[in-house]
Amino acid sequence: MDLELKGKVFIVTGGSRGLGFAAAGALVAEGAHVVIAGRDGQRAAQSAGQLGDNVVGVAGNTADPTAPDRLIAVARDHYGRFDGILIGTGGPAAGTAASSTDTQWREAFDSVFLGPVRLARKAAEQLAEGGVIAFVLSSSVYEPIPGLTVSNGLRPGLAGFAKSLADEVGPRGIRVVGLLPYRIYTQRAREIDSLSGDSEEIRIRNSADLPLRRYGDPQEFGKVAAFLMSPAASYLTGVMVPVDGGGLKGF
Numbered sequence: 001m002d003l004e005l006k007g008k009v010f011i012v013t014g015g016s017r018g019l020g021f022a023a024a025g026a027l028v029a030e031g032a033h034v035v036i037a038g039r040d041g042q043r044a045a046q047s048a049g050q051l052g053d054n055v056v057g058v059a060g061n062t063a064d065p066t067a068p069d070r071l072i073a074v075a076r077d078h079y080g081r082f083d084g085i086l087i088g089t090g091g092p093a094a095g096t097a098a099s100s101t102d103t104q105w106r107e108a109f110d111s112v113f114l115g116p117v118r119l120a121r122k123a124a125e126q127l128a129e130g131g132v133i134a135f136v137l138s139s140s141v142y143e144p145i146p147g148l149t150v151s152n153g154l155r156p157g158l159a160g161f162a163k164s165l166a167d168e169v170g171p172r173g174i175r176v177v178g179l180l181p182y183r184i185y186t187q188r189a190r191e192i193d194s195l196s197g198d199s200e201e202i203r204i205r206n207s208a209d210l211p212l213r214r215y216g217d218p219q220e221f222g223k224v225a226a227f228l229m230s231p232a233a234s235y236l237t238g239v240m241v242p243v244d245g246g247g248l249k250g251f
Helices: 018-029 041-051 069-079 102-126 149-172 187-194 199-207 218-226
Strands: 009-013 033-038 055-059 084-087 131-134 176-183 239-243
Touching: 009 018, 009 069, 009 102, 009 199, 018 033, 018 041, 018 084, 018 218, 033 041, 033 069, 041 055, 069 102, 069 199, 069 239, 084 102, 102 131, 102 149, 131 149, 131 218, 149 239, 176 218, 187 199, 218 239
Parallel strands: 009 033, 009 084, 033 055, 084 131, 131 176, 176 239
Antiparallel strands: none
C-alpha cells in the first residue's frame, strides 16, 4: 500500500530514541523527509545518521518556547516545506500522588503538556490543507498506570486539547490524531516494569495479560504512526488510537 508520503516533510520531537525514532524510521521508509528533534542535539544528529540522507537531527526541547518556530524553520530551510509534526516527549518522573512534588509537576507540565500545546498551535498556524498534527500520548489517557501519577494527570488533558484542536482546524483540512502506546518494548517500558520488580519477570507476566501474549515492537508503533500521518488516513481526525496489543479493554 502506497501511503503517499514521498517528498513530504515532517518534524518528530522526541525522535532520537524509542517510539519517536521508530516513527521517524517508518516515515523515512515511505519516502518522507524528517527533522528529528531531541534534547541532546548530538544524539539527535547520530540518530538521524542511522536513518539515512533524508533526515536531519537537531536539538529541540519541547519545554523551550522558541522550539516551535525554530523547528519549523529547520524543516523549511532543509527541505523547502512543512507537512506535519509528531509530538512526543520523555515520560514524567515516576511517583505516587503523595510523593510527587510541586517541582516534578511543574517541570512535567512544561515539557509534557504546555510544550506540546505550543508546538501544535504553531504547527496549526503554519500548516496548509492536508497537514497533520499527531501526538504520542499514553494508555494512561484511558487507564491510569500505577506509579505514574504525574503522567496520569497530564496525558488525558493533552488528549482533550488534541480533540479540541481537531475541531478547530478540521475546516481548514488539517487533521489531528493521537497515539496511545501500551506495553511497547522500549527503555521507558523497562523502567516502568522495574517499578514493580525485575523488569524481565514483570514483562513476561504482563505479556500473559495481552491477547497477543507479547509486548509490542517499537517498529510496529512506528508503522501505525506513519499510516495515521499519511494521506491514506485522510478521513481520520480527532481520534485517539490505542497501539496496545489489545491490552486496553473497551476502547
